[in-house]
Amino acid sequence: MLSVVNLVKKYGDLVAVSNVSFDLDKGEAAALLGPNGAGKSTLIKCILGLLDYAGEIKVDGENIKLNPKETRSRISYVPQEPALYDITVSDTLGFFARLRKVDPEKTEQVLRRVGLSEHRNKLTSELSGGLKQRLSFAIALLSEVRLLILDEPTSNLDRESRNEILFLIGELREKGYTILFSSHRVDEVMQVADKVIFMNDGKIVAVDNIDGRGRESETADVRMVLEFEEGLVDIASAVLRKEGFYNLKKEKNSLVLGINRHEKIIPIQKLLGEEIIIKDFYVEQADLS
Ligand code: ADP
Numbered sequence: 627m628l629s630v631v632n633l634v635k636k637y638g639d640l641v642a643v644s645n646v647s648f649d650l651d652k653g654e655a656a657a658l659l660g661p662n663g664a665g666k667s668t669l670i671k672c673i674l675g676l677l678d679y680a681g682e683i684k685v686d687g688e689n690i691k692l693n694p695k696e697t698r699s700r701i702s703y704v705p706q707e708p709a710l711y712d713i714t715v716s717d718t719l720g721f722f723a724r725l726r727k728v729d730p731e732k733t734e735q736v737l738r739r740v741g742l743s744e745h746r747n748k749l750t751s752e753l754s755g756g757l758k759q760r761l762s763f764a765i766a767l768l769s770e771v772r773l774l775i776l777d778e779p780t781s782n783l784d785r786e787s788r789n790e791i792l793f794l795i796g797e798l799r800e801k802g803y804t805i806l807f808s809s810h811r812v813d814e815v816m817q818v819a820d821k822v823i824f825m826n827d828g829k830i831v832a833v834d835n836i837d838g839r840g841r842e843s844e845t846a847d848v849r850m851v852l853e854f855e856e857g858l859v860d861i862a863s864a865v866l867r868k869e870g871f872y873n874l875k876k877e878k879n880s881l882v883l884g885i886n887r888h889e890k891i892i893p894i895q896k897l898l899g900e901e902i903i904i905k906d907f908y909v910e911q912a913d914l915s
Contacts, residue, residue, distance in 0.1 A: 633681035642668040644828040657815040658808040660825035666808035702766035710750040756787025776807035834891035846884035853906040
C-alpha cells in the first residue's frame with residue numbers, strides 16, 4: 627500500500643533521512659520509533675508531499691512525485707496539533723465535510739467512532755489535548771481514505787489520553803486501516819504496532835514484526851553488533867546487562883551480543899527507551915562451531 631525506496635532528504639549539509647526503504651502492507655500498523663532528531667517527522671513530511679526529496683515513494687503503486695494530487699488524496703494525515711476554528715465539535719466536522727464534499731450524515735458516524743458524540747456541542751477551545759487529538763482523527767476519518775499517517779499522536783498528552791488514543795489506533799487497525807505513526811516511546815509502540823521501524827540518525831537501523839518475536843527457541847543464533855558514540859558503550863552495556871543480556875562483549879565503541887534472531891528488536895528498544903543513540907547496527911550469523 628505504501629512503498630518507500632532509497633529516500634534521502636537533506637537540509638543543506640545535514641542528512642535528515644538517509645537511504646530509507648520500507649513497505650507497508652494493507653491493514654498493517656507500523657510505528658516509526660526513534661529518539662528526537664532521528665528523522666521521523668522529515669520522513670512523514672516527505673510521504674505527505676510537503677518536502678522535496680530524492681528517492682521514490684509510492685501509494686498503491688502510484689509515484690507521489692509523478693502524480694502528487696491524486697496520490698496525496700489517498701492519504702489521511704492526523705497532525706499533532708490540529709489547526710481548529712473556535713466553533714463547536716459538530717460544526718468543525720460539518721465544515722470539513724462540506725470542504726471535502728462528504729455526506730453530512732457521515733459526521734455522526736465519525737463522532738461515534740472516535741467517542742466524541744457527548745462532546746459535540748463543546749467549543750474546540752474547551753477540549754482537552756486528548757479530545758482535540760480525537761477530533762483530529764475524526765476529521766481524518768471523514769473521507770474514505772484507508773491510509774492514516776500520524777506524527778507523534780500521543781505527544782503532549784497525559785497518560786489517560788495517551789491510552790485512549792492508542793486504543794483508538796488499535797481499533798482502527800482492527801477495522802482494516804493501514805496506519806503509520808511515529809513515536810519515541812517503546813511502550814506505546816508495543817501496544818498497537820504490527821511492525822516497528824527503528825530509526826536513528828536518519829537511518830533505519832532495524833525493522834521487526836512484533837508478532838513473530840519470541841515464538842521460536844531461545845538459542846543465540848545471530849551476533850548483533852551495536853556501535854555507539856565515544857563514551858556511550860559502558861552505559862549501553864549497563865542498560866543491557868540490567869535487562870538480562872549477559873552474552874555480551876565490548877569491543878572499542880561497540881557491543882557484540884549473542885542473541886536469538888527473533889529477539890533482536892529487544893536490545894534496540896531498551897537502548898532507545900533510555901535515549902541512548904545507536905550509531906550503527908548490524909546482525910550476522912553467529913559462528914556456532
Ligand atoms: P524526529 O521527528 O525524529 O525528531 P526530525 O525529522 O524532526 O526528527 O529531524 C531530523 C533532523 O533534521 C534533526 O537533526 C533536525 O534538527 C533536522 N531538521 C528538521 N527539520 C529541519 C529544518 N526545517 N531545517 C533544518 N534541519 C532540520
